[in-house]
Amino acid sequence: METDELQLLREQAAARQFIDSEFTALFAPEDEALRSAVEAISAHNMPQIAISPLRGRMLQVLALACGARKILEIGALAGYSGIWLARSLPPGGRLISLEVSEQHAEVARASFARAGVSDRAEVRVGPAQELLPILTGEAPFDLVFIDADKPGYLVYLDWALRLTRMGGIIVADNCIRRGSPLRQSDDPGTAALGEYDRRVAHDPRLVSVALPIAEGGLDGFAVSVVVAPPKATAS
Ligand code: DHB
Ligand code: MG
Numbered sequence: 001m002e003t004d005e006l007q008l009l010r011e012q013a014a015a016r017q018f019i020d021s022e023f024t025a026l027f028a029p030e031d032e033a034l035r036s037a038v039e040a041i042s043a044h045n046m047p048q049i050a051i052s053p054l055r056g057r058m059l060q061v062l063a064l065a066c067g068a069r070k071i072l073e074i075g076a077l078a079g080y081s082g083i084w085l086a087r088s089l090p091p092g093g094r095l096i097s098l099e100v101s102e103q104h105a106e107v108a109r110a111s112f113a114r115a116g117v118s119d120r121a122e123v124r125v126g127p128a129q130e131l132l133p134i135l136t137g138e139a140p141f142d143l144v145f146i147d148a149d150k151p152g153y154l155v156y157l158d159w160a161l162r163l164t165r166m167g168g169i170i171v172a173d174n175c176i177r178r179g180s181p182l183r184q185s186d187d188p189g190t191a192a193l194g195e196y197d198r199r200v201a202h203d204p205r206l207v208s209v210a211l212p213i214a215e216g217g218l219d220g221f222a223v224s225v226v227v228a229p230p231k232a233t234a235s
Contacts, residue, residue, distance in 0.1 A: 016216035028053035033115035037080040056084030063088035066169045068142035073097040074128050075148030079111030086117035095121040098128045132159040140165035147173040150189030153196045166229045175222035200224045
């Protein structure tokens with residue numbers, strides 16, 4: 001006999017699944033180019049960690065809300081999120097996507113080409129910690145999206161604060177992860193995510209929130225609006 005608790009859990013899981021699939025179909029349907037980017041992930045044996053369509057749509061909403069013309073992405077993977085971001089840009093807008101793997105960068109470039117955004121979206125290859133300082137001359141950015149190696153998130157946040165204009169937005173994927181970042185953790189990536197959440201929650205240069213927009217509400221974005229000019233942020 002099934003307990004009431006089990007029944008409730010089943011109903012909640014079914015509701016999450018319903019919400020994910022129906023609201024994805026309503027707000028974030030994928031076209032051929034986005035589907036191809038997803039397929040490229042499997043075809044090239046890349047990790048299955050691309051953002052979901054609803055997260056992609058959320059990135060577009062945020063980019064449009066801050067009038068983004070120049071976007072920086074840290075972690076391109078197969079270019080899936082980059083397509084969503086590039087498609088939010090106005091004519092003449094620019095996306096720079098950093099990727100540590102030359103092979104992944106090639107896949108991302110092919111995704112951008114299929115999506116018809118190669119004119120405004122480029123992938124730069126190398127460790128972000130080396131590429132970010134070189135971007136100072138191309139700052140300020142309107143939106144920075146962090147979705148790379150988790151132990152690096154704190155360094156990426158420091159750079160995002162230097163490189164983002166006042167009124168711009170910094171988004172970080174995976175800042176909820178079933179609450180694990182807020183528990184004590186020996187895993188350097190999980191610990192860094194927790195410290196990231198605490199920093200953006202308390203930093204007076206930012207107004208932030210964690211949005212449970214992934215994995216049925218169990219993971220999601222930390223979203224921060226920059227409320228101080230970048231020159232006051234360099235440390
Ligand atoms: C992992 C990384 C991600 O960016 C993500 O969205 C999910 C998982 C990972 O490294 O495990
Ligand atoms: Mg991620």
